[in-house]
Amino acid sequence: MKMMTMINLMRGSVMKIHGLSSASRCLAAEGGVRGLSSSSSPRVCIVGGGPAGFYTAQQLLKARQNAAVDIYERLPVPFGLVRFGVAPDHPEVKNVINTFTQTAQHERCSFHGNVNVGKDVTIDELRQAYHAVVLSYGAEGNRSMGIPGEDLPGVFSAKDFVGWYNGLPSNKELHPDLSFETAVILGQGNVALDVARILLAPVEMLKETDITQNALEALAGSKVRRVLIVGRRGPLQIACTIKELREMVNLPNTRADMLPADFEGIAEALKDLPRPRKRLTELMMKAVKEGGDDKAEKCCGFRFFRSPVEVLAGADGKRATGIRLALNKLEGSGESARAEVTGQLEDVDCGLIISSIGYKSIPIDPAVPFDPRRAIVPNEMGRVQDTAGLYCSGWVKRGPTGVIATTMNDSFDTAHVLIQDMEAGKLDLSVNKPGAQAITALLQTRGVRTVLFSQWEKINAEEEKRGKSQGKAREKLLDVDEMLKIAWS
Missing domain, CATH: 3.50.50.60 (FAD/NAD(P)-binding domain)
Incomplete structure (x- = not known):
């Protein structure tokens, strides 16, 4: 009930955002809205800011011209295994970060770091705030x-x-x-x-x-x-x-x-x-x-x-x-x-x-089906088993196999299935959904402050500065509290 009340309160504010001044739109972006009217925009939430999440977002934004996509990531920094898994002597593989950055900076996309889905906010709460939720949180185990x-x-x-x-x-x-x-x-x-x-x-x-x-x-x-x-x-x-x-x-x-x-x-x-x-x-x-x-x-x-x-x-x-x-x-x-x-x-x-x-992937939330033997979310072509409006892509969908290109193709497939369900009426787009506006407000009541992509760019600039002083591409920050301090400075 509390979540539904929060969403109803936010619906009015979301409707008012269309037509605001440029300065006001920037403020609205802090809630992930970026000046879009929710009445005509399918709202999609992606859980996980690694390759699967960004590739899914990229394809959704391309295929559906009015879709608004919010990416939630547990860490304050994006890019998942591209940042933390690719070998340091393979910088050419990390060039895909440039593409992910373009996606994150898209006017219909917002990144929200420092959000631990399953702990700070539940999957059910996300499903109430969005027309569709895509699980792309990879394999942490x-x-x-x-x-x-x-x-x-x-x-x-x-x-x-x-x-x-x-x-x-x-x-x-x-x-x-x-x-x-x-x-x-x-x-x-x-x-x-x-x-x-x-x-x-x-x-x-x-x-x-x-x-x-x-x-x-x-x-x-x-x-x-x-x-x-x-x-x-x-x-x-x-x-x-x-x-x-x-x-x-x-x-x-x-x-x-x-x-x-x-x-x-x-x-x-x-x-x-x-x-x-x-x-x-x-x-x-x-x-x-x-x-x-x-x-x-x-x-x-x-x-x-x-x-x-x-x-x-x-x-x-x-x-x-x-x-x-x-x-x-x-x-x-x-x-x-x-x-x-x-x-x-x-x-x-x-x-x-x-x-x-x-x-191996691990369960994220009791509300999400999970196959402990295969260590994946059971799904059919990315549609989560017996759970309308819930999808998955990447390793949590198929298991931890393949290279980044494999994840790209897999994530594109999930995005295509999601778009098909929108167009076939399997997702009720007539219902107004508040998206990040409601979730950000809910997180604030729980003492959780998000890191936006523009704030990640402060961390990025600091890492590049420290790296340059040592003759390196970057020197990564290792402490989350230090990341947050710089992001919010």
Whole structure:
């Protein structure tokens, strides 16, 4: 009742905004309205300010000329995994931020950071204020290995390790111990290769990127010289792309460390492989054959047909000093091949273990259906199961797979489905919805102050200023309170 009363009160003020002076319209934008009359505008709320959220917003704004879109993000800063997931030495991938910025600055789009949906405001409250709500909040959780010892010091998830060197506020206190010679990464996707490359790359290659200064200093003193990237299946099932593999095998002062036995019979299978898989496999086989420079101080390589069964602790039991692997054989072939244990075990001494077996989405609100087994919001083409007006896009829709282009296409698909439902009358657009005007007022009663995109730009300017003084692209702020102070200054 309180929410409905708030919405009814706000409807009158929303109707009055059309026709205000330019100065008044700027004030109205603080509530996310930007001078639009709500009576003719479908209002859509997007939960999550990462790639899925921005791509969904972009397509909605393009496809429906009178749609107004508000993006809510838990952190004070936008862009999600483009900011916190993309490797610092891949600045070209982050160029998509320019497109997202154009979307955020669109006259029919507003960004609201520092809003924790599910805590500060419920999904039901958002659904009352908007014609449609799109869940695009990604995958914040970590998949568990489910083995003894995985909680020992010295074991990290790749998500947290990446967050540490990319400046995710929740990972700023990670402090990984890099005083050991060997690191083991479990999983063989692009994230695993990113982590391996960051661990072994010369600091000179990283110091001009946007890697955090504390990570740069830790890596400068790192004793890690050997990185093994472990997978349960074989070379023909590896999940990385050729770009990341090529960067790994071409790392300066680093030689390939592969086991020729892992590649037995692979040459005969090459002729029947699809071209991308064939090129990837040929590059690995070339690395095995050449071996690399014996004078190289570091080494990096894959270990195939192995699954983790236990993290081994030192004599005092206080931290990880190794990992026990089960040796596997493959049943079947190609992408569908399954790893079956043989009963043989292998122990690897290492002081750093990073689990890169996948991110996972987590439930956001009891009102939203959730499939705990698949760790997604159950949906059909982006329509959330049994919940009219609720949609999803990105990883929370399909699981944490693919690259940014995959998320783009997926998010466009969700936007198209939403537009189809508008045009088919499945969403009642005759009902006046107040959108952010009501939600912002509601948040104020709960002591929550939002960060608008123009306020994020203050944070952005400060980060670029700090980076410039150190010869870097930017120096990310790591503390949320400091972000807020600058945003609201």
